[in-house]
Amino acid sequence: MIKDDIKRLVGAREARVGVIGLGYVGLPLAAEFARRGFAAVGFEVDANKADAINRGESYIADVSSSQVKELVGAGRLAATTDFSSLKECDAIIICVPTPLRKTKEPDISYILAAAEEIKKNLRRGQLVILESTTYPGTTDEVLLPMFEETGLKLDEDFLLAFSPERVDPGNPQFQTHNIPKVVGGCTEDSTEVAALLYSQIVGNVHAVSSARVAEAAKLLENTFRAVNIGMANEMARLCYHLGIDTWEVIRAAATKPFGFMPFYPGPGIGGHCIPLDPHYLLWKARQHGFDSRFIGLAEEVNSRMPEHVVTLVADGLNDARKSMNGSRVLLLGVAYKKDINDVRESPALSIIDRLRAKGADVRYHDPFIAEVRFDEAHTEGGGAPLQSVALTDDELKSADCVVIVTDHTQIDYAKICQLSKLVVDTRNALGGDLRRTSCARIIRL
Ligand SMILES: NC(=O)c1ccc[n+]([C@@H]2O[C@H](COP(=O)([O-])OP(=O)(O)OC[C@H]3O[C@@H](n4cnc5c(N)ncnc54)[C@H](O)[C@@H]3O)[C@@H](O)[C@H]2O)c1
Incomplete structure (x- = not known):
C-alpha cells in the first residue's frame, strides 16, 4: 500500500519534501523540515527568491540568513524554478497566495497554477497537501479531479490532504514548531499520512475527518478575529463620542x-489573511444561497x-x-x-x-x-x-x-x-x- 511506503519514508526522515511557494508561509515551513533532517526543496516562480535561498540569504524576518545558509550548506534545503523536480518529491505542500479578485471573489488561480505543475509531475507514491487558505471544498472538488485526470487514483496511487497554515509572522513566541496543526485528508489514509508528516516538525497535530473540515476551521479562526476586531473598533468609535x-x-x-x-x-x-479570508467563506456561503451578515458587517466597520x-x-x-x-x-x-x-x-x-x-x-x-x-x-x-x-x-x-x-x-x-x-x-x-x-x-x- 502506498500509505505504508510513504509512512516508512516519513518515519525514517527519508521523504523528500517539496514546498511550492517560498513566502511568509512556505519558507519557514521548508526550513523547519530541513532543520528536522528532511531534504526540503522549495519551488518558486520568483527566480530572485530561489537564487537568494541558494545563496543562503533569507528575505523573511522569521527565518534568519544564518539558518538558511547552514541548511543549504548541509544540502538539506534548496530552491528551484524547475518544477519538473516535483517528481522527485515524496510529499508536496502548496503554499501559494490566495488573494481576492476586484469583485472580492476568491482568486484560486495560484493554487491552480501550482496544481497544474503537480499534475504534470504526479507519480505513484506521492502525498500532496494544500496549505493555502481557501474555501471549503477546494481540495476535494478542485484538486482531486485534476490529479485523477492523470489516471492515477486517490489512495491507490497518491494521497491528498488540506492543512491550514497558522503562522503569525513577527511572533517570536509561536513559530512553525509550536503552533498546533489541523490536518484533514480527502481519505482516512491521506489524513493519517499527512498527520504523520506534520508530527515530525510540529508538537501537536489535530486530525479531523475531512479536508473540508480543515478548510472551514481555518476560515472560522480568521472570521472570528475579523468579527471581534470589528466589535472592538465599533466600541472605540462609540467611546470616542x-x-x-x-x-x-x-x-x-x-x-x-x-x-x-x-x-x-x-x-x-x-x-494577507484577516481582510481576505472571510470573503472565501462568504463566497462559498452564497454559492449555497446563504448570506453571512457577520462577515459583511465586520468588513464595513473595519474598513x-x-x-x-x-x-x-x-x-x-x-x-x-x-x-x-x-x-x-x-x-x-x-x-x-x-x-x-x-x-x-x-x-x-x-x-x-x-x-x-x-x-x-x-x-x-x-x-x-x-x-x-x-x-x-x-x-x-x-x-x-x-x-x-x-x-x-x-x-x-x-x-x-x-x-x-x-x-x-x-x-x-x-x-x-x-x-x-x-x-x-x-x-x-x-x-x-x-x-x-x-x-x-x-x-x-
Ligand atoms: N502570511 C501569513 O501570515 C499567513 C498565515 C496563514 C496562512 N496564510 C496563507 O498562506 C498562503 C501563502 O501566503 P504567504 O503569506 O506565504 O504568501 P506570499 O506572497 O508571502 O508567498 C507566496 C509565494 O508563492 C510564490 N508563488 C506564487 N505562485 C506560485 C506558483 N505557481 N508556483 C510557485 N510559487 C508561486 C510567490 O512568488 C511567493 O513567493 C495564503 O493562502 C495565505 O492566505 C498566510
Whole structure:
C-alpha cells in the first residue's frame, strides 16, 4: 500500500519534501523540515527568491540568513524554478497566495497554477497537501479531479490532504514548531499520512475527518478575529463620542476570568489573511444561497477605521487652530502590524491616501519598510510613492501631527512624547507614564 511506503519514508526522515511557494508561509515551513533532517526543496516562480535561498540569504524576518545558509550548506534545503523536480518529491505542500479578485471573489488561480505543475509531475507514491487558505471544498472538488485526470487514483496511487497554515509572522513566541496543526485528508489514509508528516516538525497535530473540515476551521479562526476586531473598533468609535477611554474599558472587562476574551481596536485590519479570508467563506456561503451578515458587517466597520483615524487627526489639528490642508503629518509605521515588513492591505495606505487627498503633507517612518507604493484603490491623494524618512528630532518637531499607525517595538516612544506637538495613537503605544509626562497632546483611538 502506498500509505505504508510513504509512512516508512516519513518515519525514517527519508521523504523528500517539496514546498511550492517560498513566502511568509512556505519558507519557514521548508526550513523547519530541513532543520528536522528532511531534504526540503522549495519551488518558486520568483527566480530572485530561489537564487537568494541558494545563496543562503533569507528575505523573511522569521527565518534568519544564518539558518538558511547552514541548511543549504548541509544540502538539506534548496530552491528551484524547475518544477519538473516535483517528481522527485515524496510529499508536496502548496503554499501559494490566495488573494481576492476586484469583485472580492476568491482568486484560486495560484493554487491552480501550482496544481497544474503537480499534475504534470504526479507519480505513484506521492502525498500532496494544500496549505493555502481557501474555501471549503477546494481540495476535494478542485484538486482531486485534476490529479485523477492523470489516471492515477486517490489512495491507490497518491494521497491528498488540506492543512491550514497558522503562522503569525513577527511572533517570536509561536513559530512553525509550536503552533498546533489541523490536518484533514480527502481519505482516512491521506489524513493519517499527512498527520504523520506534520508530527515530525510540529508538537501537536489535530486530525479531523475531512479536508473540508480543515478548510472551514481555518476560515472560522480568521472570521472570528475579523468579527471581534470589528466589535472592538465599533466600541472605540462609540467611546470616542462618549468621551470614555476605550483601552481602560477593555482592560477592565478583561479582568473577567471567563466568557470574555480581549480584542483591541486599531487603525483598520491588514495583511494577507484577516481582510481576505472571510470573503472565501462568504463566497462559498452564497454559492449555497446563504448570506453571512457577520462577515459583511465586520468588513464595513473595519474598513471605516482609516477614515476615523483621519477624523482624529483633523480634530486634533482643529483644536490647535490648524487646517489639514498644508499641515505636515508624520505616520509612524506603515506595516500592517508591529515588527514585520509586510505592507499588504495595510490601513496605513488608506490613511496616507485620505490625508493627502485633504492636502496634508504626509511623511512616514518605518524601520522595516523603505518605500510604499499605492495601487489603483489609493489614488485620491495622487498615488505618488513615499519613502521612509529618518526619525530625527527635527522630523518630530516639524510635524504638526504624528500618527502611530504601527506600534513597532524599536521606536523610542518617550522621544515621540517629548518632541511632538500632537500625537494620534491608534495602538495604545504610549503607556500611562508616558502620557502623564508627555509634552505632546495625545489623542487615543
Ligand atoms: N502570511 C501569513 O501570515 C499567513 C498565515 C496563514 C496562512 N496564510 C496563507 O498562506 C498562503 C501563502 O501566503 P504567504 O503569506 O506565504 O504568501 P506570499 O506572497 O508571502 O508567498 C507566496 C509565494 O508563492 C510564490 N508563488 C506564487 N505562485 C506560485 C506558483 N505557481 N508556483 C510557485 N510559487 C508561486 C510567490 O512568488 C511567493 O513567493 C495564503 O493562502 C495565505 O492566505 C498566510
